[in-house]
Amino acid sequence: MNSAASTSRDALDPVAPIAPLDRRIVNALQRGLPLVPRPYAEAAAALGITEAVLLERLRALLAAGVLTRFGPLYHVERAGGRFVLCACHAPAARMDAVVAAINAHPEVAHHYARTHHLNLWFVLAVARPDQVAPVLARIAAAAGVEVLPFPKEREFFVNLYLPA
Template sequence: MKNMLDKTDQVMLNILQNSLPLSVQPYKDIAQELGIEEDEVLKRIARLKSEGLIRRIGGIMNSSKLGFSSTLCAMSVPEDRIEATAELINQMTGVTHNYLREHHYNVWFTLTVRSQAEVKKQLKELEEVSGLKVISMPASKVYKINVSFDMEKQNEL
């Protein structure tokens, strides 16, 4: 990865993570800060997305303050049913993450929807369609951390 990112990429990634301008033309603002054209910023972002270094650019909302309910879920899915089960989960409204792990409970996902009743409804439907049990683990307390990768210091590693 070190060889794929030049200094401009590194600074741009730090801006995208930590100080994306809240303006009508955020990419133009970033370009001005970097001393390049807006088109170059957009090309760099597209390249980094295509290489898988950027998954998405977007806001992170506090779902509970917006009145939503969420839960972390785990399932024990037989190996030969993982892909089909993942497809079912990914079709559900409100699934934000879906992971495969090496554990008895090998499929994990988060579900965020309008109400606790909707959480229960969707998980019950998933259990009925998949024939598998879903373990729901709503947070009792949320500990938020700020994750930011200092891209300019990557060469020090």
Template sequence: MAGVKRGARRTQPPAPTHVSRRNAECSRAELDETDRRIVNNLQGGFPICEWPFLEAARTLGLDERELIERIDKLLQAGVLTRFGPLFNADRLGGANILAAMSLPDNDFDRVAAFVNAQPEIAHNYRRGHTLNLWFVGAAETPDKVESAFQYIESVTNYPIYRFPKEREFFVELKLQA
């Protein structure tokens, strides 16, 4: 494991790409007890203070350098997708809108590729249902998302079913490692 010197400038690796995410899907990562303690207890509540790793490490019974090294290693291994603040894009003026289309099998790939090619489309999944293409439109404003949806509809000739969130219910997810 590479050492992290106090004060050394380290930046996080870029978020795992599609390819490394795929690799992570293939086998369950090997985590030791300390890794699990970190993953299970640091999904929120990272302190905002001058020495936050030191403070977080104390509550986990680790030393600061070990915590930093292990987070770094977990990011590199793709066990973590990121480490830092999770922003609520909707409330910051951005717009994310879930939408779906119902596509016949023989036209699925063509339309899915066109949807993916639009920069406003952030996520796109194939799902098992009559509505078989599910994606999220994301832009600075709802109008820009709507324009992208209308463009897709006009080019592909399939309707888009829009599912904007009407209410978000509080969740406290803790994935157990």
């Protein structure tokens, strides 16, 4: 899966208030959607809103950068694959070119710019663990940067709760 440049929340107004309805939506949907023919309609009904309002609020949260992604999380390791968090230093003068070179690879799930020497982070998703090293070598060569892999040692689930 390839994505366009992700905007980190810290690049936006970090203290912008989140509407109470949006807080309720985030709190409810992070626990999952019901496995029914119309999951958004059922989730909306549980929130006391319409399906159209729920979908509009999700689109607005994504457009504003409050949410950077909305979708399923897969345990790729259970299917034999591997996710690897990676980082590199992209010189400011070459940032756009480095981002484009990294995003050109279908194995790159998403990336984030950060204010640190390692200023560009991305997630690599491959079907088999033995693909990690060759794919990272291709990405590093195409982007002209050293890519540092940070393989997962332990998985954590962080439950974001936004008090009303």
